[in-house]
Amino acid sequence: MSETLSEPLERGNPRAVPDRRLAIEARGLVKRFDGAVAVDGVDISVPEGSIFGILGPNGAGKTTTLRMLLGIIDPDAGERHLLGNPKPYEVARAVGYLPEERGLYSSMKAYEAIAFMGALRGLPLGEGRKRGRLMLEEHGLGHAVEKQIRQLSKGMAQTVQLLGTLVHRPRLVVLDEPFSGLDAINQGKLERLIRRLADEGTTVIFSTHVIAHAERLCEQIAIIAGGKVPFAGGVDEARDRIPAQVRLETRRGDGSWRAALPPDTEHDVKNAETHLWSFDLPETGPEPLLRELIEGQAGILSLSIERAGLHDAFVEIAGEAAARALEADTQAELAA
Amino acid sequence: MSGTGRGASGERLPLWRAAWVVARRDFVAILFSRAFFFFLLGPLFPLVVGGLAGGIGTQVRQSVDQPVLASSLSPEENARITAARRNLTENGRLDLPEVVSVEAEAGDTAAILRSDERNYGAVLSGSLDEPVLAGSPDKLERWEGAVAVMLAEARQSAQTEFSSIDLQPTTSTTADRNRDQLVTAQASQLLLFLLSMLLAGMVLSNLVEEKANKIIEILAAAIPMDAVFLGKLFAMLGISLVGITVWASAIGVLFLAAGNIIPPLTVPATGWPAFIALGIIYFMMNYLLLGSVFLAIGSLANTVREVQTLSMPVTMSQVLIFFLASLAVTQIDQPIGIAAMIFPLSSPYALLALAAQDDVVWPHLLGLAWQALFVVLFIRLGAALFRKRVMKSGRQAKVPRKRFWQRGSRAA
Numbered sequence: 001m002s003e004t005l006s007e008p009l010e011r012g013n014p015r016a017v018p019d020r021r022l023a024i025e026a027r028g029l030v031k032r033f034d035g036a037v038a039v040d041g042v043d044i045s046v047p048e049g050s051i052f053g054i055l056g057p058n059g060a061g062k063t064t065t066l067r068m069l070l071g072i073i074d075p076d077a078g079e080r081h082l083l084g085n086p087k088p089y090e091v092a093r094a095v096g097y098l099p100e101e102r103g104l105y106s107s108m109k110a111y112e113a114i115a116f117m118g119a120l121r122g123l124p125l126g127e128g129r130k131r132g133r134l135m136l137e138e139h140g141l142g143h144a145v146e147k148q149i150r151q152l153s154k155g156m157a158q159t160v161q162l163l164g165t166l167v168h169r170p171r172l173v174v175l176d177e178p179f180s181g182l183d184a185i186n187q188g189k190l191e192r193l194i195r196r197l198a199d200e201g202t203t204v205i206f207s208t209h210v211i212a213h214a215e216r217l218c219e220q221i222a223i224i225a226g227g228k229v230p231f232a233g234g235v236d237e238a239r240d241r242i243p244a245q246v247r248l249e250t251r252r253g254d255g256s257w258r259a260a261l262p263p264d265t266e267h268d269v270k271n272a273e274t275h276l277w278s279f280d281l282p283e284t285g286p287e288p289l290l291r292e293l294i295e296g297q298a299g300i301l302s303l304s305i306e307r308a309g310l311h312d313a314f315v316e317i318a319g320e321a322a323a324r325a326l327e328a329d330t331q332a333e334l335a336a
Numbered sequence: 337m338s339g340t341g342r343g344a345s346g347e348r349l350p351l352w353r354a355a356w357v358v359a360r361r362d363f364v365a366i367l368f369s370r371a372f373f374f375f376l377l378g379p380l381f382p383l384v385v386g387g388l389a390g391g392i393g394t395q396v397r398q399s400v401d402q403p404v405l406a407s408s409l410s411p412e413e414n415a416r417i418t419a420a421r422r423n424l425t426e427n428g429r430l431d432l433p434e435v436v437s438v439e440a441e442a443g444d445t446a447a448i449l450r451s452d453e454r455n456y457g458a459v460l461s462g463s464l465d466e467p468v469l470a471g472s473p474d475k476l477e478r479w480e481g482a483v484a485v486m487l488a489e490a491r492q493s494a495q496t497e498f499s500s501i502d503l504q505p506t507t508s509t510t511a512d513r514n515r516d517q518l519v520t521a522q523a524s525q526l527l528l529f530l531l532s533m534l535l536a537g538m539v540l541s542n543l544v545e546e547k548a549n550k551i552i553e554i555l556a557a558a559i560p561m562d563a564v565f566l567g568k569l570f571a572m573l574g575i576s577l578v579g580i581t582v583w584a585s586a587i588g589v590l591f592l593a594a595g596n597i598i599p600p601l602t603v604p605a606t607g608w609p610a611f612i613a614l615g616i617i618y619f620m621m622n623y624l625l626l627g628s629v630f631l632a633i634g635s636l637a638n639t640v641r642e643v644q645t646l647s648m649p650v651t652m653s654q655v656l657i658f659f660l661a662s663l664a665v666t667q668i669d670q671p672i673g674i675a676a677m678i679f680p681l682s683s684p685y686a687l688l689a690l691a692a693q694d695d696v697v698w699p700h701l702l703g704l705a706w707q708a709l710f711v712v713l714f715i716r717l718g719a720a721l722f723r724k725r726v727m728k729s730g731r732q733a734k735v736p737r738k739r740f741w742q743r744g745s746r747a748a
Contacts, residue, residue: 067557072553072556072723073723074723089348089560091348092558093347093349095557097554097558099550099557102550103554105361105365105551107369108365117554119357120554120555121349122348
C-alpha cells in the first residue's frame with residue numbers, strides 16, 4: 001500500500017499526515033450533478049487506524065464525497081486512493097460501508113441479513129450466518145436472531161445493519177451519518193464500538209452533522225460546507241484556529257505588566273480592588289504572560305485560559321451560515 | 337467483533353460470483369413470497385375455469401340422450417339396415433344416427449315418436465324399396481341423406497361384403513402443412529409474448545422494491561452494478577422457469593383430463609423436441625432482453641409511479657414489436673421477416689416462427705449470439721445509467737448551465 005498518491009501533486013499535499021500510512025487519500029475531488037456542483041475540490045487524508053470525521057450540515061457534500069471515495073460514483077475530477085488502490089472497488093472486500101439511508105430486506109431474518117451483507121463482501125454464507133448469530137448475541141440481540149427484519153424496532157434494525165457492515169471484518173469502515181436516528185443510549189454504544197474498532201486497528205471514517213460526536217471520537221476531521229473542505233486536519237489543530245481566551249482578575253489596574261496584555265484587551269472594574277481583563281492568549285503562549293504578571297506584581301486574583309471548542313472552530317472555519325445549518329439539522333433530528 | 341481473522345485479499349467479488357449472491361437471495365425471497373404464489377395461480381385460474389367448463393360441457397354432451405332413428409320395417413329389413421349402418425360407421429367412416437329396431441306393430445308412427453322409451457328423432461317405415469321417413473322437419477332435413485345412404489347400403493344385399501382397403505393416413509398436403517405450420521408459429525409467438533410480458537413486469541417491480549428497501553446502495557458499494565442487474569435478471573429467469581414448469585404441468589393435467597379442449601398443432605419443421613427446446617431458449621433470450629430493458633428503465637426512476645410512467649411506452653412498444661413479428665410470420669424470407677429477425681427485441685419471436693416453418697439451423701445460432709450481445713449491452717447501459725443518475729444526494733448549489741452559444745464564445 002502506498003503512503004501517498006502515486007503521482008506528486010502540483011500544489012503539494014499540505015494536509016497529509018507524514019508518519020502514518022494512509023487508508024484514504026483524495027485530492028481535488030469534484031462532482032457535478034446536472035450542472036450543479038455537489039463537491040468542489042475536496043482533499044482528504046485519513047491515516048490507517050484512525051477515527052476520522054467528516055463534519056458538515058446536510059447537503060454539504062458529505063455523502064457524495066463518501067460515495068466517491070468508495071467508488072460508488074466516479075468523480076468528475078480529482079483522484080482517490082482507498083487502501084492504496086486508485087480503484088476503490090478493487091478493495092471492496094476490505095471495506096465496510098453503512099449508508100445514510102438504512103436498508104434491509106424486510107423478510108430476511110436478522111442473522112441472514114448480516115450473512116447476506118457479508119456474502120456481498122466475499123464472506124462465505126455459512127461463516128456469515130455463524131458470525132451473525134454471535135454478533136447479535138454480543139450486542140444484546142440474541143432474542144432477535146431468528147426474527148424477520150420487519151419484526152424489529154428501527155433501532156434494532158439499524159444495529160443489524162451496522163453488524164452486517166462489520167461481519168466480514170473490514171480494514172476500513174465507512175459510516176455515513178451513523179448516529180442519525182439512534183437514541184442517546186445507542187449513540188453511546190456506537191461511540192464505544194467505534195473506539196473499539198480503532199483500538200483493534202480498523203480505520204473508521206464517518207460523516208456527521210453533530211459536532212459533539214466528532215469532538216469526542218475523532219483524531220482528525222474534515223469540515224465540509226458548500227461542497228468544499230475549508231479545513232482538514234487534527235481536531236486540536238481546528239480548535240487552535242481560534243486563540244484561547246484569557247480571563248484575568250487582578251488587584252492592581254496598572255503597572256509595567258500591562259505591556260504584556262494585547263492592545264485589544266477588554267478591561268472592566270468590578271469594584272475598587274478587582275479589575276477584570278479579557279483577551280486572546282498571545283501567540284507566545286501563557287508562560288511569558290504569567291512571568292510578566294508575576295514580576296510586575298499585578299496581584300493575580302484568578303486566571304483562566306479557555307481553549308476554543310470545535311463548535312467555535314467550525315463557526316470560524318465554515319462560517320456562520322454553515323454553523324446555523326448544522327445547528328438546524330441537529331435540532332431537527334432531536335425533534336424527530 | 338472485528339479485528340481478527342481478516343481476509344488477506346481485499347479484492348471485490350468477481351462478477352459472476354457477485355451476481356450469484358444477488359440471484360440466490362432474490363430467487364429464494366421471491367419463490368417463498370406470497371406474491372409469487374398468487375403470480376403462479378393467476379394464469380391457472382383461466383386454465384382451470386376453461387378446463388372445468390370444457391369437462392362439464394363434454395359431460396353434458398355425453399349425458400344428453402342422443403336422438404335415434406326408429407326402424408319400423410320388417411324384422412329382416414330392420415336387421416339389414418342395422419347391419420348397413422354398422423358397415424358404414426365402422427372405423428369412423430361416417431357419422432350416422434343410431435338405428436333402433438321397433439316392431440311394426442308397436443303402433444303407428446306418431447305413437448312411436450311420442451314414446452318415452454327412447455328419444456326417437458324420426459321413424460323409418462314402409463320397406464327398403466318404398467321407405468317412409470317421419471319426423472320433425474329439421475330432423476328430416478338433417479337425416480334424409482344419412483337414411484338414403486343406409487337404405488342404399490341395405491338394399492345391395494345382406495351378403496354384400498366390402499372389400500378391405502389398406503388405409504394409409506397422411507397428415508395433409510404440402511399446402512395444408514405450410515398453412516398449419518403458420519398456425520403453430522403464430523401460437524408459439526403468442527405464448528412467448530404473453531409469458532415474457534408477464535415476467536418482465538416482475539423484474540421491474542423487484543427493482544423498484546429494492547429502491548424502496550434502500551438496500552441498493554449497499555449492493556452498489558460492494559459489488560459491480562452489472563452484477564446486481566445480472567443477478568436480478570437471472571433470479572427472475574429462474575423464477576420464470578419455475579412458473580413455466582408449474583403452468584406446463586397444469587396444462588398437461590388439463591390435457592389429460594380434457595384433451596380435446598386444446599387444439600392440435602401441426603408438427604413444426606424442426607420437429608417437436610427441437611422446437612420446444614428452441615422455444616425455451618428463445619423465451620429465455622426474450623425475457624433477458626425485455627428484462628434488461630426494464631431494468632434500465634428502473635434505473636431511471638425513483639418511485640413506483642415513475643416506473644409505471646416510463647414502462648408504459650416500453651410495454652406499448654413491445655406490443656408493436658409483437659405485431660411486427662406476427663406480420664413477419666407469413667413473410668419470413670421477405671425483407672420484413674429478415675428485419676424482424678435482426679431487430680434484437682423482435683428477433684426471438686421471428687426466429688421461433690422460422691423454426692416452425694423451416695428446419696435450417698444457422699440462423700438460430702447467429703440469432704442467439706446476436707441477442708446475447710444485446711442483453712449484455714442493455715445490462716451495461718442500465719448499470720451505467722443507474723450509477724450516473726440515481727446515486728445523487730444532498731442539496732446542491734445550482735450553477736447556471738451555459739448555453740451552447742456561451743460555450744462557443746468562450747472557446748473563440
